[in-house]
Amino acid sequence: MPEIPELKPCPFCGGTDLRQGIDETWVRCQCGAEGSGASDGSKQRGRDRWNTRAAPKVKPLEWEPVIDCEDEFCITPVAQYSIKVYEDGLELEAISALETEWIDFSSKDAAKAAAQEDYESRILSALDL
């Protein structure tokens, strides 16, 4: 009997709680990501497909400076982000069609990383993984 290969972590969330049904060839992660099945019914081929699938990459946000201050902003199809620099700290503002959120950060790098994470989660949530 051929050895069944180990499943690699989910390329989308890094999760290792993966399922392959008894009579199924596809592999599914708890995050909703699902590998393609094998039309010949081969469980091993379904596992191989899971192990070789690539995660979609979301482009990095492109920040624009605001003239005459240290603020920066970024407009995307799914949300608008702005970093507002105040004397007592930084604030990241995320505006989407559904909500506006303000979060305090101590550095621009941290604010940009949070914006990137938010942006990626919005983009990936729209994909059928």
Ligand SMILES: [Zn+2]
């Ligand atoms: Zn996952």
